[in-house]
Amino acid sequence: MSCCCYLSLHEFSWSNDISHENPPLNTELKRYFGARAVLGDQRPRQRNRHFHRSTWMTSPKDSWPRFSRPGVSMTLLESKNGIQCFTFEHSRDYQQVQFKFLDAVESMDPNNIVALLQLNPYHIDSLLQLSDVCRIQEDQEMARDLIERALYSFECAFHPLFSLTSGTSRLDYLRPENRAFYLALYKHMVFLEKRGCPRTALEYCKLILSLDPDLDPLCMLLLVDFLMLRSREYKSLLQLYQDWEEHRNLSQLPNFAFSCALCRFHLSQQEDLDPKEAENQKKLADQMLQSALIMFPGVLMPLLDLCTVQPDATVTSHCFFGPKSQIGQPPALAELTALYVGRTYALWKEAAIMLWLEESVKEVLRRVDSKDSFVEECENKRKQRYQSAPRNIHRHVLLSEIKEATSTLPLDVTAQPVMGFDLLPPLDSVISYTRPESTLKTVSLTLSLFFRSLLPNFNLQVKNPLTNMSLTDGTFPPKGSCFPSRDNNLKVSKEAYKVFSLVFNGSSCRNQVGGFILHIKIGRKIIECGVLADFLM
Helix, strand or coil: CHHHHCCCCCCHHHHHHCCCCCCCCHHHHHHCCCCCHHHHCCCCCHHCCCCCCCCCCCCCCCCCCCCCCCCCCEEEEEEEEEEEEEEECHHHHHHHHHHHHHHHHHCCCCHHHHHHHHCCCCCCCHHHHHHHHHCCCCCCCHHHHHHHHHEEEEEEECCCCCCCCCCCCEEECCCHHHHHHHHHHHHHHHHHHHHHHHHHHHHHHHHHHHHHHCCCCHHHHHHHHHHHHCCCCCCHHHHHHHHHHHCCCCHHHHHHHHHHHHHHHHCCCCCCCHHHHHHHHHHHHHHHHHHHHCHHHHHHHHHHHHHCCCCCHHHHHCCCCHCCCCHHCCCCHHHHHHHHHHHHHHHCCCHHHHHHHHHHHHHHHHHHHHHCCHHHHHHHHHHCCCCCCCCCHHHHHHHCCCCHHHCCCCCHCCCCCCEEEEECCCCCCCCCCCCCCHHHHHHHHHHHHHHHHCCCCCCCCCCCCCCCCCCCCCCCCCCCCCCCCCHHHCCCCHHHHHHHHCCCCCCCEEECCCCCEEEEEEECCEEEECCCCCCCC
């Protein structure tokens, strides 16, 4: 049985709680640092003079390019039983920009995306992709700014009936035009959490979940408990668990099983709580944690390892929590376990929590040794369930970038190309327009990929110094020309040349002016291109 059955939502009312504060980030920042630190010394009337629309998600900045509608709009598809289904649409001009963006991505040169953004400063996929590049280069400020600009572009395209806070507006993830909005919201949410604004991040988490609660394409149910704990929304988390457990089996997800137990423990430690109520909460916390440990024994050792805690020898040597608990996990369960541990281990580091965990582990081992029937019941459940994770869980793991979890992804996911602007697209996508094929671009990309695997600084955009032509400008170096190796400082080994000849069916090669001309047969065409070469022995 796939664990996707635990992630399906057929009713959704919890998202009606989304905050109406405008914008919520500034409210949380003001609470922590004061209004002057957030707004600075600028007067409100002087700010954002060339942005005329009030927005909820982001505040436009004077440093942004002047906004003009990029060609994205929103249409109401249907309205039924109080639920409105919308979709984003791309104009023909925007589609042409999108095709250029895909060409820029395939070139694997971020400068091409930068050049595209200079001409189209609010092209959304370019903003998302360049944000990832900036984040990898540790320019967090620029990465966050680009995501905010993308969200502003989206919000300016909203339909008048589309609501972020009502919980009744839907966006179909099967449509490619809608996916960028999901990803922009997710990336913005991550930046908010890292800035120390978990309450605002929680609002965005609820918003993403409300857009498609039945399919939950980004699997926000694997994250919402963490943000609620970070926001200290303990009662809200328990209410969510109580309302959905009967029909959604949230206890079968490791994150809810452990987080709700931790939530009960935090409530039991509150100083203003009645002593009898505190004792009752502690008992409930003990029961929930023991049940979680029995159902998911593979969580304990990785959790202690990341918390830099050395477990007792009786624990490590016991077969229930030992290496067998890791090796025997079904693939999907290993993925969920690694995701939870990698994301939330910092929440378990407190000394009081570790002491409570130790007590619960001892009690679990006693129950295991006494042949408690619940232990066998949970073992049977683990064997029957979690055999394969649905695509939305894989997508969530890739987005999380938690190394403990990404290392557990199956081969069919890691073997395929993953594009940051459209992670693991649904297999049944609803395509509204298609990209025209270009034979020349296909040839150029194939050559580029091959040369990059051999020569890291190779670039098909570089002009031939003798002929002033490149492989991507529609012309090829004529017969008799070559790229002198001394000018380009590139070399190719004999082995690489042989591989190249075999892959591309090379028919002949001859030396000329210190370089080589390689005739490459691709399809029905013979193409001559200069190969930089001083062969190494």
